[in-house]
Amino acid sequence: MSTSSASASRRTGRRSPLASAALLLIGLLATGGVYAAVTSATSADAASETQVAKLTADGEKLFAANCASCHGLQAQGTEDAPTLIGVGAASVDFQVGTGRMPMAAQGPQAEKKPVQFTDEQIAALAAWVASLGPGPSIPEAQYLEGDDLATGAELFRINCAMCHNVAGAGGALTEGKFAPALAGVEAKHIYEAMITGPQNMPVFNDANISPEDKANIISYLKYVEESGSPGGLDLGNLGPVSEGLFVWIFALGAIVAITIWLTAKSN
Template sequence: MARRSDSSRTMATSVPTSSRRKTGRRSPLASVALLLIGLLATGGAYAAFTTSASASTPASEQAQVSEGKKLFEANCATCHGLGAVGTAGVAPSLVGVGPAAVDFQVGTGRMPMAASGPQAEQKPTQFTNTQIAALAAYVGSLAPGPAIPSADSLKGGNVSTGAELFRVNCAMCHNVAGAGGALTEGKYAPPLTGVTAKHVYEAMVTGPQNMPVFNNLNITPKDKAAIVAYLQYLDSHPSPGGLDLGNLGPVSEGLFVWIFALGAIVVVTIWLTAKPN
């Protein structure tokens, strides 16, 4: 009887052990550990990718600035000095003018100047677009300044609003139709026909030559886009009144009528009265 009870006691203790082995469960800590491992692996891969991508961007920008510095020292430093700090009585400092000023002056051929004069005249450019961008990047790296406008900032302007703003802020020098006009001491406001939208915008934010600077407090970016739209409208729509006489305004048109039309009438009158004699 004692042996039977011992065997039964052995069976009683062995059965729960085998059942636990068959129905064993994974610890909750294992799931948490796997989740943490997955998150760390994903985060590490993303961090490595973004770090490599961000590291390549400054490297390319630095290469562009370095190229622009070489171009500047070879073509511009004679007048503007090393480091673009300017030279007394020859050329101003370019520190702080921003990339937009360089893109306008070099992109329109005004710089480098062919000869010293009261005003830099527009002429064919001497640099490629890549070289102009490099020069702008170099000057922009010297100090903060107006940036080159994006393509989106030049679109969507209201033509009628732009016409009103142009008459108030620009027509006294450039003429209401953008035909340009004379200023003092041999200077002039250039005609705005055929000027690209980017260069018009850059001229407003940088104030080249004798032009004042129109910052965002004077004329908002939206209003600048409206002025650009108005000038583009003038380029694409010829004068509806026929011969525009250079768009120089009513004074030139009245003078034309007075000299040529009335002169022709006087000549015909003299001829008719003199013919019978």
């Protein structure tokens, strides 16, 4: 009797009550899962937007209190300072994060000094300036360390050494300006300098030097900084001029002094 009923159910296309309940349960679980995922994503996006809005608002207040006197209330620029619209978060992070801004006094260029803001305040200032117009963003960690030192050294010699010296020791420029030494500079600030071009430095966008090669340049500079001078005193890493001057003054001077001493003693 049961066999014939099952056969009859199959012939008529009827489902078992348990199968219908299982399908209903699967549908409810799938619907609930999709709803929960969409709700979580929406809540996360809303929370992120709220945090960005608060950070931007805090940055606007900090800017008005510390920067607007030179750059203008809306960062439009004045006779004393350029506009910041479109410079991006990377420029703010570099200038403020290295203490160059706010400037202590007008001069040929902004010099590095102790940082006056916390990391949170710098992030807020960068967020507000970034909201004014598109510009270079703060680099991601993956672009702050490369694995090809040889390529980094070659690119640095071609593009940077004429100002910063082949060892990154810095050098003098015209009109009282200078290329700063690169020892002790944070990796992200080196990257930000390449993409924003502070002071007299040119901008190296991704079409000039790829992000990966920028990372290789940073790794080369860190290698030079950590390796020291294998030949002894580095004499400022200023090259053969300083080394020749050292030999001329001290070595030849010592020879002359010894000659005079021996002549005086013999007399």
